Amino acid sequence: MIRKYTFGNPFPTEAVVKEIPASEGALPYFTREGDSLVLTMEEGAPVYGLGEQVRGINKRGWSYTSNCSDDPHHLETTHSLYGAHNFLMIGGSHPFGLFIDYPGYLTFDIGYTQKDTLRITPTDWDLDIYVIEEEDRRFLSIVHTFRQMIGRSYIPPKWAFGYGQSRWGYRNEADVREVAAKYKEAGIPLDAIYMDIDYMERYEDFTVSAEKFPDLPGLAADMKKEGIHLVPIIDAGVKIEEGYSVYEEGVEKGYFCKEEDGTDFVGAVWPGRAHFPDMLNPAARRWFGLKYRFLLDQGIDGFWNDMNEPAIFYSEKRLNKVFDEVASMKGQNLDLDKNNHLLGLVNTLANNPEDYQSFYHEPGNGLPRIRHDKVHNLYGYNMTRAAGEAFEELEPDKRILMFSRSSYIGMHRYGGIWQGDNLSWWSHLLMNVKMMPSLSMCGFLYTGADLAGFGADTTEDLVMRWLQFGIFTPLMRNHSAMGTRMQEAYRFSNAEALGRIIKLRYCLLPYLYSEYMKAALGDEMLFLPLSFAYPEDPHAAQVEDQLLLGESLMLAPVCQQNAAGRYVYLPEDMLCVTTSGPDDFRCEKMGAGHHYVPVAENELIFFVRRGHLLPLAQTARNVEKLDASRLQLIAYPAGTCRYTLYDDDGYGKDYENPAHLSTIDVSADGEVRYEGSTERTVTTCFICS
C-alpha cells in the first residue's frame, strides 16, 4: 500500500509515474520537530536504501545528504556522492518504505546524532512523501511496490553487458586502435572502448577533434568489425566560444541557465568558461538531446553523461573575487587562520553552494523560474532524460547505451549510472559491492564501478580481485584517470589469468542478461542483501560483503589484499563454485553456517542456491559472437528445479514477446528438460545431489 503526503508546493520531479492520490490524515510513523521528521528506530533494526551512498548496506550510524556532488574522495565520512536517491526502508517489527520526492538539499541522519533516532531534514517543506507498507512485511515486496511506482528501469543493448575498457588518457585514434589490438593479441574479450574528454575539439560537446580523430566514422566501423563499440563521453557544460554552433544556438534560443538578471550564467569546466543548458526546460532539453545525433550519425551507439551534478570548477564572478582577496593577503604574516583562509579561498572555488544559489532554470509548463539549488539534484537526471527522449525520437526501435554520473530517482528510466570517480582502493571495491543492492532498490539496475579504480595507482592484485567481482555487475568497465598507473588487463604479469576471469563474464552472460531483463521487466531487484531473501535468519542482516545476484547466485568476493581466502556465511546449504576461468568449475556442496573458504588470487568463488541452477555459455570474443544455443548447467536441484531464461536479440524493444522466454527443468537425478521457441542444447556440467 502506498500513501502519499504533499507538503507546500513540490516541484514536479516526475520521479513517480504512477498516479497516486494524496492521503488523508497525518504522516504516519514520524513526528515533526521543527523542520525535521523524526522517528525512533527499534534497537538493532536495519535501515536500507539511499542508492548511491557511502558506508554499509545497512545505513544506520551515519548522516547522509542528498546533494549531487562531484567529489572523487568517497570516504567513510563523505555525506554525498553523485546521485540523490531518497528512498529508504526502515526495518523493525513493522518495516516500511519511504520516498521523499524532493530535489533540493536533504539530510538523512540515521542514528548519527542520536543513536536511536532517524531525522530527515529538507531545506524547505515543498515536497511529496510516499509511505509504502506491505502486508507480508518483506523488504522485497516494498521495493517491488516502489519500483512499480517509479516506472520500468532502463534497458541497455545486450552488447553493453560485455567488457569495456576506458581511460581518461586515450589521446587519439592510434591509442584507441592500440587498446583494441592489444586485447585481441592477448585473446581477451572486449565489447567497448570508451572515449573520454580528449576526443573532442577543445572539450566542446558534439565535436570531434579533426586532428586526433580525423575519421571517427571509419574508426567506429573498423571497431565494429571487431565487435567493439566506441562510447564517447558527453559533458554538461557548453564552452563559451564564438563560432561554436552549440554555444551560439544556445545563447540565441535562451537555452542556458541564467543569472538573476537574465544574463547567461558563466561557470567553468574542462574548457574553462562555459554555459549550462537548462536541462529542466523541455525545449532546451529536446534541443540538447537531439544534438547526440551528431555522433549517432557517425556510427556511435552508446554514451556516458558526465559532470552533470553539474560540476563547476569555478564561477567567473567568484573567481574574480578570489583573485582580489588573494592579492590583498600578500605581504601579511599568514598564521594558522590566515593560511587556512588562503587555502579555503582556492579550494572552495569548485562546486560552491553559493554558486548553485545564484543561477536559475525556466522549467516551462506554466511553472515559475526556479533557483538552481532548489532543484539541484534533477540536473543530471534531466540531462540523461534529454538524451533518452531524443533516442526515442531518433532511434525508436533501437536500444542506445546511456549511463550517467549524476542521477535522481526517475532517471533510472532513461539510463544507468556508473558509481562515479572512485579510487584504486580495496575499500572502494567493497563499496562497489555494498552499493549494488542499494541501487537495485532505487531502480538503477544498469550500474557498476570503475573496475580497478579510477583515481590513484592500482595494483595487480586489486585489478584481479575487482574484475572477479566486476564480471557480475551489469556495467563491467575498467576505467582509470590520467596520471595514474595504466590498468588495461594486458599490461600485467598475470594478464593471462586476468583474461580468463574476463572470459568467465561471457560464460555467465545468458544468466546475467536473463536476470537483468526479468528484474527490469518485473520491477524486481537484481542484487539483494542476504536479509531480503532470508528474512527469518537473524545473521543474514549482519552480512555486508556477500550479495545475492538474481534467483540462483550468491556472491562472496575477496576484497582484501594478500588474502588467500575469506569467511562466508551460508543461510542455507549451497553449492560452492570455485573457478579460475571458463574451463574450470570446481563445485562443492557446503552446509548452512559459517565457513572459511580458500580462494587463490587467480580464483573466485560464487554459490548456487539450493533448488536453483546456473546456465553457462561457452566464452566468446564479444557479446555478438556469444552462442547461447548451447548451454551447460551447474545445478543444485534439491528435488526438481526450474529456471526461466529470458533472451532476445539484444537490440530491439519487443521485450514482452513470449518467445523470449524459455524454461529449463532439472530433475533430482539430473535429467534436463528444455522448452522454448529458440532451439537450444542444454546439458549438465555439474549437478549436486
Added chain:
Amino acid sequence: MIRKYTFGNPFPTEAVVKEIPASEGALPYFTREGDSLVLTMEEGAPVYGLGEQVRGINKRGWSYTSNCSDDPHHLETTHSLYGAHNFLMIGGSHPFGLFIDYPGYLTFDIGYTQKDTLRITPTDWDLDIYVIEEEDRRFLSIVHTFRQMIGRSYIPPKWAFGYGQSRWGYRNEADVREVAAKYKEAGIPLDAIYMDIDYMERYEDFTVSAEKFPDLPGLAADMKKEGIHLVPIIDAGVKIEEGYSVYEEGVEKGYFCKEEDGTDFVGAVWPGRAHFPDMLNPAARRWFGLKYRFLLDQGIDGFWNDMNEPAIFYSEKRLNKVFDEVASMKGQNLDLDKNNHLLGLVNTLANNPEDYQSFYHEPGNGLPRIRHDKVHNLYGYNMTRAAGEAFEELEPDKRILMFSRSSYIGMHRYGGIWQGDNLSWWSHLLMNVKMMPSLSMCGFLYTGADLAGFGADTTEDLVMRWLQFGIFTPLMRNHSAMGTRMQEAYRFSNAEALGRIIKLRYCLLPYLYSEYMKAALGDEMLFLPLSFAYPEDPHAAQVEDQLLLGESLMLAPVCQQNAAGRYVYLPEDMLCVTTSGPDDFRCEKMGAGHHYVPVAENELIFFVRRGHLLPLAQTARNVEKLDASRLQLIAYPAGTCRYTLYDDDGYGKDYENPAHLSTIDVSADGEVRYEGSTERTVTTCFICS
C-alpha cells in the same frame, strides 16, 4: 647474526648503538640494478616491518616511501606517514631482516611495480645496510637481534598507561577543568588531559598564555590532586617575533636552520613565520631541550612533540612566488590545465620538497654542513632526543612522558609516538590495529592512535569500538580536532557503557605494564602478528585483524560498523573472554580453528592463550589509586602455568632491581602460588581446565 655493509659516506644517524664492524664481501640476497637493490620474493612469502605505514601487517603489494610527512589523509594509496622506519623482514625459506640506516628519501617497492620483486631505492648511495639472520629462522629472533642493536625502548612513567583525554580545542583553564569535572561526575577514570596549541601565547613554544592559563602551576597542582597530569604540546617551529626570548636567543646563538647564504630559513607554521631549531646540531639540541624546564618547573611531567617532520605551511620565498603567479593568472580563461595549475600552486605550498632542499643543518662533531632533505627523517627524532637528553640532565631519577609525531628508528630510545593525525574512520581503527606489531618490530613500544579519530566526525559506536581496542594500547588517548564532533566519553548516550570499557583498562594494567616493561627491558615485541608466535601455522600469516599482546593474550577487535560479532581464527585452543566491564568476565574455552563470535556493541572479546594466565586488578580512578596488591586471575593452565609479573613504583629508573619481579604459578587444579618480595593476594577469578 648481523652483517653491516657501508656504502659511500653515511650520515651518522646514531640509530644503531651496538658497535658492528663492516662485513667483507658483497651484500647478500640483493642484486644492484642502477640505484636500486633488487630481490625476487618467494611466492606468497610475507614481508614485515616498516613501522608506521599504511596497509597490512604483511606489506606486500604496495610501494612505501620513508619521507616523514605531515599528511592527515592516511589512505590506502598514501606512501608516507609521519615516521621513517627502515626495518624490513623478508619471509620465505630463509627469512632475514634488513635495516637501511639512511635518513633521506627512500622507497620500498614491495611487489607493487612487479608482483614478485622487492626494489629498494635510496636517493643516493651514502648509507649503511644491516642484514640480520638467525639460525632458527624465526621473525621473533630477528626482531630481538635488531632491537638489541638499536638500544632499549623508551620507558614512560606508569601513569602514562592511564586513560588520557585530548582535543585541539580546549581553549583555556575552564575548559580543562570542565573535562576533569565531567569525567569525575561520570565516574570514568582519567589520568591525563592534553593541552594542544591553544595554551601557548601566540603559538610560541615555552610560553603559557597569561590570559587563558593565568596560573598553570595552580591548575597543574589541582589536577594532580585528582590524579590528572597535564600534558602540553611542543611544536618544532619557533615564532619570529621581536622580544620573544626563544626566538632572540636562537638567532643570536645561530641555532636555527640556515638558507644556503647563511641567513635563517623562514618557514611558517601555526604562528605564521618561524625559524626551525637545528635539532641535528648538538649545541642547539641541548639549548632547545633545556627549554622544557620552563614547563617542568610549573608541575608538568609529560609532553608531546608535534609538527616535527618538520611540517611547514609555506616557506616565505615560495609564498611570495605563488602570490605573483596567482596574480598573473587573473583575467585568463582557466581551462582544465590552468585551473589545475592554480589549485596546485596553493596546495603545494605546504611541505614542499623544494623547500626541504633549500635549508641546511650544522651537525657539528666535525661533520660538514648538510642540506635538510638529505637528513630529513632525523628531524623529529632529534627534537625528541633534545627533550630526552635534557630530561636526563634535569630530572635524572624521574621518568617524564614524551611522545612525538615524527620519528626515525633510534628515537624509540627517547620517546614514544602517537600514530599521527588520523581520522574518525573505521578503516583507521583497523590501521591502528595493524600498525601496532609493525611498530613493536621497530622498537616503538609506547604508542597508540588518536582513539575515536582525530579529524572528521566520529560516531558513538566508533568511539565504543575504538576504545575497546584502545584499552590494550600503551598510549590510550582520545584526541580530536577543532571543528569536529566533540568526543569525550561522557558526551554520548552510552557514556556509562563507555566508562565501563575505560575502567577495564585499569583492571588490565598490572598485565599491560608488566608486559610492556618486560618487552622494553628484554628487547622483545609487545604486539605480535599471529604468524610470529605460530610460524608453523600456514593460516596464521593470513590474519591481519588479530594480534597477540604479550605472552598471554590474543586480541580480536570489532572494526566494522553495526557488526554484532566477528570471525576469529584460533591457531590453538584458547579461552575466549567476553566482557563489558570490570565485573563481567564471561570465559569460554574455544577450540583451534575458525569461529564466528558474537560481540555486542558494549562488549569486547579477547583470548587467553593455553598455558597462560591474565592477572587482573580491581579498577581504579587513576593509575596512582590502582591497588596491585590484590590480583585475580583468568587462567588456562593446561598442566601448570607460570606468569612473571613485573611491577615497580612507576616513576624511578631502577629497572633491573630483582624486587620488581614476582611469579604466579597456577596448577592444573587451580591452586595458586605467588612468590615475590611485594605482598600480594592472588586469587582465581576463572580457571579453564
